[in-house]
Amino acid sequence: MxxxxxxxxxxxxxxxxxxxxxxxxxxxxxxxxxxxxxxxxxxxxxxxxxxxxxxxxxxxxxxxxxxxxxxxxxxxxxxxxxxxxxxxxxxxxxxxxxLGRPSDDLTVLGVTGTDGKTTTSCLALHLLRHAGRATGLLSTIGYELPDGRLRQPPSHFTTPEAPQVQQILRDMRTHEATHAVVESSSHALAMDRVRGVDYDIAIWTNLTGEHLDFHGSMEQYFADKAKLVRAARHAVLNVDDQPWFDQLVQIAGEGEAGRGVTTYSAEGGDADWRATEVEEGPDGLSFTVTSPLGTARAELPMIGRFNVANALAAMAGVAQTGVGLDELIAGLDSFGGVAGRMEMVEREEGDPRVIVDFAHTAPSLEKALDTVRVTTEGELWVVLGSAGGPRDPSKRAPLGEVATRVADHAVFTEEDHRTTPLQDILDEMERGAREGGRDNFISIGDRTEAIRYAVRQAGPSDTVVLAGKGPEETLERGDTLIPWVEIDVAREALRLRRADQ
The missing domain is CATH 3.40.1390.10 (MurE/MurF, N-terminal domain)
Known part of the structure; x- marks a missing residue:
């Protein structure tokens, strides 16, 4: 130029x-x-x-x-x-x-909200691909071109800035994408990192208190996220997200023509897309979808009732691109989940249920364990650590307290302890458990051995949650960076358990 x-x-x-x-x-x-x-x-x-x-x-x-x-x-x-x-x-x-305004040639779905952004983005990606659309993804877990291979930006682009966002979109077009799903965080919106993205559809999940150290207030947090609705031609809004929903409807109506609005509700609200008769099982969710396209029974191989809202949001957004209800329902049924986010490990008869999740703070751990408890017939196990180095040391004792209060058994272990002595971290987690009056824990420093111990001890009706690492690809021990894929470690633990029986 x-x-x-x-x-x-x-x-x-x-x-x-x-x-x-x-x-x-x-x-x-x-x-x-x-x-x-x-x-x-x-x-x-x-x-x-x-x-x-x-x-x-x-x-x-x-x-x-x-x-x-x-x-x-x-x-x-x-x-x-x-x-x-x-x-x-x-x-x-x-x-x-x-870079030639690459998103102008793509149908772009943007997703924002406090909770559910990544899951909703991945659901939308899967539904579009299942319907035959060549689709790319830009998300906090990485980015994908239409070939479906998850890539990570170079290390110095941990949070892609505007030039990297535009380059990834251009790469999608080069690889013949017709659609793109762009997870749009409040930071990205506030700092103009996604400025210039030509959004066709904005999907809003919800808004709860988070990142206020950056935004300063809930009102500013809302205003920054609402930039996505202002930028898009059509908005998919959550009726259950009050009081923000009413404000978003007003924003969507601004301008000469305003924006198209589609609504959804997983809690019985008056909306275009509604979920009723929700059933939770150990291997997934089942619910009835009522929509402008018709009514159908949906099966989603994910746990956690909150994922019903994420599924509705994705379906309503993708439907705006012309995908029919039958295709959407079939796509939900084949969804493989999000790597490291309530990811269920394949199991055989007699195996405990093993779930890999990224929860690494006390509130997120409690939410994850509460979610899993609902569909656990037997006992609940959790394997977890806490990061060392410059990471917040004050969260270690609360993690120990939550783990032993909500789960039946806790195994404390390593999680990127870096240069902090591992025993110091384990001692703090044990202190949190003991101050809560509980002794239902054991400490095993080596994470592989900790996972194998929990999987070996768990019964067929038990659930083992592996918390903290999620989709990360390395484990930091001291100054050493070790390749690490948690789900592969879990698969091997299950294989060894079968061999021992």
Whole structure:
């Protein structure tokens, strides 16, 4: 893209313009000087700790052909400088323009909310693919192109910024995707990381108190998330999410034409998509779906009644792309779950039920164990640790208290203890259990052995929850990073249990 065309696209003021900028070609955009390559534009963002203007020289040495910022104080640079009102917004707009507005050629479903974003996103992805749509995914668990292989952004892109979001969307188009599901967090919306994404459908799960250290208040948290509804052409809203639902309906109606709205309810509310006659079993959920497309009985191989709402949200959103009810019902029945999120390990007759879950705080652990308890016929086991290093040490004792209060048996073990002595962490978890008046625990430092112990001791009607690691691919012991796939460790534990019997 020609630099002058980019200036016009950004509605920016071009300052300090040596070397006839009309002949300057822009090949990329970055706000990190270390990532700049020849032909890039460097965006100088003023953050809480650093001002990107201090890294302009490094960026120019690496080949930056222009700098974007909110205004230089008292110095000039050797390349054109583009002055904008918001550097973060310009980062997104520039990346979108340079990469050719890739989402314009995709049907994009955005998903936001406090709970259920990842599950709803993965459900929507599965339903679209089951219906034959070539679909990509951008989510907190990683991203997928239409080939279905989960990929992780490079390590320095743990939270993809706008240029990476646009590049992933462009890669989806390159691989012939027609649809995309974009999990859109409040941070991504507030910081313009998903600005420039052409959302067709916004799916809203719910809003509860979280991330207030970042947003400052529930009202601001709501306002940041509501940006997704404002950006999309159609909104799928949760009737049960009060008082926010009423405000979202008002937002959806703004503008000359307003936005289309589809509603859903898993709690008996008056909505377009409703779930009734919900039944919970050890291997999944069953419920009746009433919708504008008809009524049908649905089977979902997931546990946790809250997943009924996630399923309705995904179905209602995907239905807006033209997928019929029969296809949606069949797609639900074949859903394989979300890696590391209440993920059930395949079992044979006589095996206990083993579930891998990412819960790693006391509140999330209690919710996970309460959910599993409902469909556990026998006793409930939990294997868990707590992270070391710079991670919050105050959560270790509460984890021990919750584990021993809610489960029948707890096995304390390692979970990325890093440079913190493992025994110190185990001692804190044991203290939390004892202060709660309970001794139904054992500590086994090696996580593999801890999992094998719990699986071996559990009965056929018991459930074993492996908490904390979820879909992570490594385990940190001291300074050593060990490859780790929790579900594979669980499968091997079940195999050994069978061999012993």
């Amino acid at each position: 020609n630099l002058v065309d980019l200036v016009e696209a950004l509605d920016a003021e071009l300052q300090d313009t040596p070397k006839h900028p009309r002949g300057v070609v822009v090949t990329g955009v970055s706000h990190q000087a270390a990532w700049v390559r020849p032909g890039y534009v460097f965006v100088a963002i003023k953050g809480a700790r650093f001002d990107g203007h201090g890294f302009m020289d490094e960026a120019i040495e690496r080949g930056a052909v222009a700098v974007i910022g909110e205004g230089l104080a008292s110095r000039s640079v050797s390349v054109p400088y583009l002055k904008v009102d918001s550097a973060r917004a310009a980062l997104a707009d520039a990346a979108t323009a340079v």
